[in-house]
Amino acid sequence: xxxxxxxxxxxxxxxxxxxxxxxxxxxxxxxxxxxxxxxxxxxxxxxxxxxxxxxxxxxxxxxxxxxxxxxxxxxxxxxxxxxxxxxxxxxxxxxxxxxxxxxxxxxxxxxxxxxxxxxxxxxxxxxxxxxxxxxxxxxxxxxxxxxxxxxxxxxxxxxxxxxxxxxxxxxxxxxxxxxxxxxxxxxxxxxxxxxxxxxxxxxxxxxxxxxxxxxxxxxxxxxxxxxxxxxxxxxxxxxxxxxxxxxxxxxxxxxxxxxxxxxxxxxxxxxxxxxxxxxxxxxxxxxxxxxxxxxxxxxxxxxxxxxxxxxxxxxxxxxxxxxxxxxxxxxxx
Amino acid sequence: xxxxxxxxxxxxxxxxxxxxxxxxxxxxxxxxxxxxxxxxxxxxxxxxxxxxxxxxxxxxxxxxxxxxxxxxxxxxxxxxxxxxxxxxxxxxxxxxxxxxxxxxxxxxxxxxxxxxxxxxxxxxxxxxxxxxxxxxxxxxxxxxxxxxxxxxxxxxxxxxxxxxxxxxxxxxxxxxxxxxxxxxxxxxxxxxxxxxxxxxxxxxxxxxxxxxxxxxxxxxxxxxxxxxxxxxxxxxxxxxxxxxxxxxxxxxxxxxxxxxxxxxxxxxxxxxxxxxxxxxxxxxxxxxxxxxxxxxxxxxxxxxxxxxxxx
Numbered sequence: 032x033x034x035x036x037x038x039x040x041x042x043x044x045x046x047x048x049x050x051x052x053x054x055x056x057x058x059x060x061x062x063x064x065x066x067x068x069x070x071x072x073x074x075x076x077x078x079x080x081x082x083x084x085x086x087x088x089x090x091x092x093x094x095x096x097x098x099x100x101x102x103x104x105x106x107x108x109x110x111x112x113x114x115x116x117x118x119x120x121x122x123x124x125x126x127x128x129x130x131x132x133x134x135x136x137x138x139x140x141x142x143x144x145x146x147x148x149x150x151x152x153x154x155x156x157x158x159x160x161x162x163x164x165x166x167x168x169x170x171x172x173x174x175x176x177x178x179x180x181x182x183x184x185x186x187x188x189x190x191x192x193x194x195x196x197x198x199x200x201x202x203x204x205x206x207x208x209x210x211x212x213x214x215x216x217x218x219x220x221x222x223x224x225x226x227x228x229x230x231x232x233x234x235x236x237x238x239x240x241x242x243x244x245x246x247x248x249x250x251x252x253x254x255x256x257x258x259x260x261x262x263x264x265x266x267x268x269x270x271x272x273x274x275x276x277x278x279x280x281x282x283x284x285x286x287x288x289x290x291x292x293x294x295x296x297x298x299x300x301x302x303x304x305x306x307x308x309x310x311x312x313x314x315x316x317x318x319x320x321x322x323x324x325x326x327x328x329x330x331x332x333x334x335x336x337x338x339x340x341x342x343x344x345x346x347x348x349x350x351x352x353x354x355x356x357x358x359x360x361x362x363x364x
Numbered sequence: 365x366x367x368x369x370x371x372x373x374x375x376x377x378x379x380x381x382x383x384x385x386x387x388x389x390x391x392x393x394x395x396x397x398x399x400x401x402x403x404x405x406x407x408x409x410x411x412x413x414x415x416x417x418x419x420x421x422x423x424x425x426x427x428x429x430x431x432x433x434x435x436x437x438x439x440x441x442x443x444x445x446x447x448x449x450x451x452x453x454x455x456x457x458x459x460x461x462x463x464x465x466x467x468x469x470x471x472x473x474x475x476x477x478x479x480x481x482x483x484x485x486x487x488x489x490x491x492x493x494x495x496x497x498x499x500x501x502x503x504x505x506x507x508x509x510x511x512x513x514x515x516x517x518x519x520x521x522x523x524x525x526x527x528x529x530x531x532x533x534x535x536x537x538x539x540x541x542x543x544x545x546x547x548x549x550x551x552x553x554x555x556x557x558x559x560x561x562x563x564x565x566x567x568x569x570x571x572x573x574x575x576x577x578x579x580x581x582x583x584x585x586x587x588x589x590x591x592x593x594x595x596x597x598x599x600x601x602x603x604x605x606x607x608x609x610x611x612x613x614x615x616x617x618x619x620x621x622x623x624x625x626x627x628x629x630x631x632x633x634x635x636x637x638x639x640x641x642x643x644x645x646x647x648x649x650x651x652x653x654x655x656x657x658x659x660x661x662x663x664x665x666x667x668x669x670x671x672x673x674x675x
Contacts, residue, residue: 079522079557080556081553082549082552082553082556084546084549084550084552084553086515086545086546086549087515087518087546087549087550087552087553088549089515090512090515090516090519090546090550091515091516091518091519091522091550091553092519093505093515093516093519094505094515094516094517094518094519094520094521094522094523095519095520095522095523096519097504097505097516097519097520097523098519098520098523098524098527099523100523117509117512118512118515118546120509121506121507121508121509121512122505122506122512122515122516125431125432125498125506126432126498126505126506127432127433127434160431160433161432161433161434184434185433185434
């Protein structure tokens with residue numbers, strides 16, 4: 032089975048923050064939901080409860096940052112940018128303040144429905160000058176993103192995974208470096224966040240069918256490791272992106288921009304939510320319904336290559352279990 | 365409290381009105397009514413209440429040095445006109461950034477900025493912007509979008525209290541900002557976290573962009589509402605300096621102090637009553653109107669007519 036880590040953020044944040052007294056943990060009534068309840072209880076001097084009041088919380092964090100604190104704001108991703116967008120711009124981003132926005136429940140990882148699903152956050156955050164955008168894809172990245180975020184001279188937005196998180200990678204979060212998860216000659220697959228695990232389920236099954244998949248995982252969305260992407264995309268029959276986000280403004284758009292700007296002339300298929308909101312349901316259900324899973328990736332690759340590959344759902348599941356135990360891969364899965 | 369220059373606070377208040385009036389006449393428009401309501405409060409703050417060091421920015425304002433970013437080491441804030449950041453000194457945040465012309469005039473009156481600094485007002489490439497931004501003289505944060513200043517100042521105040529700084533954090537606000545939810549969020553947070561090194565003066569002039577506050581959205585019993593959020597609230601005549609001194613000295617432990625300065629939007633410029641309730645930004649539709657106002661206000665403010673037409 033894939034190695035599942037329980038609440039990796041909780042332990043990582045406590046270790047990280049207690050070693051850095053200038054880090055201040057802010058929460059807006061979602062403290063245990065964001066896995067910082069233990070931190071609150073054990074380190075009350077480094078914790079600020081701001082109530083259900085995100086607009087004040089963001090501006091207040093701007094003030095703390097002015098005085099040398101490095102505030103880490105903890106709430107659900109949607110509440111970091113939808114309600115307090117003006118505060119995000121004027122109190123934090125414009126002044127390039129070192130405020131770190133830790134956004135939990137990215138995309139459709141929650142059954143909370145429209146109000147809780149941050150499906151356009153990357154598009155919004157990418158458009159903000161001075162903003163850095165990071166996304167975690169496994170337990171290792173959740174554990175190691177804190178130091179990366181803290182090293183940035185300016186505001187940072189992070190999509191954080193919570194609860195039971197699979198461990199896919201053996202090496203820590205590396206700023207602005209695409210991870211190469213497999214190499215192949217036919218198609219480039221670019222994924223991020225929880226979609227990377229889905230793609231990993233598909234890549235071995237595709238190899239078994241003789242399809243050479245070059246798989247890149249993106250954890251830094253702004254800036255973006257263009258060079259690695261360009262090198263991998265050249266000469267491929269197609270590029271497929273898969274993201275836990277609307278395809279407008281996110282990973283698929285990043286790929287489209289680079290392909291066009293560099294004149295790569297390669298086909299692109301973008302998988303993700305396509306101009307639609309989602310609704311309240313389980314993550315596997317929503318990923319299948321909206322075409323964010325391994326099956327959707329296989330179908331898109333068939334489309335790009337113009338051939339049927341005859342890969343069953345069962346095969347995708349089996350591959351996942353097999354890949355987990357592979358000791359030969361550079362990454363832990 | 366020590367006087368920082370030889371002028372009386374009354375003289376400075378009068379000087380602020382005069383400067384804003386002259387500027388408005390010469391430029392065919394300006395935030396004139398805000399000078400009427402705010403003159404005493406700002407004169408009191410700069411001349412008596414604020415404990416500030418000498419300016420760290422040059423008397424003549426520098427040009428805009430680019431937006432803040434990790435790659436722009438030249439970006440600066442206008443807080444330099446309030447002196448250096450030091451534990452014993454106060455910090456002063458101006459929340460209604462459209463009061464900028466009034467703030468600049470106050471800085472000139474108290475000798476923190478050059479006599480001719482307003483020549484740079486609203487000029488392309490300059491830092492003396494019409495709506496003050498954080499690089500504009502006297503500004504430290506971006507507050508053009510209203511009701512964010514108090515929250516940022518609270519973050520600063522929290523940090524300064526924890527650091528044991530003796531200096532206070534002062535905030536100048538407008539009453540319209542109490543229509544925004546963020547202000548109430550912030551009052552809640554300040555009381556909960558016992559941020560008591562903050563002093564807020566609110567210009568309760570009961571005017572907003574659309575006209576009289578009573579016609580746009582009434583605040584009803586503002587002192588009671590603020591007190592109900594756990595702040596110490598003093599409601600005073602905003603043109604009565606003795607009342608302001610007393611209120612400024614009446615903070616209570618564990619609570620922020622909010623002083624509601626009830627003001628008149630035509631204090632010292634009676635002629636503006638004719639324009640009520642369209643007072644937010646005063647401009648002239650005709651030369652005749654301009655001349656009528658010029659003559660009336662010059663007389664009321666005791667301004668030499670030649671001084672107006674020199675420019």
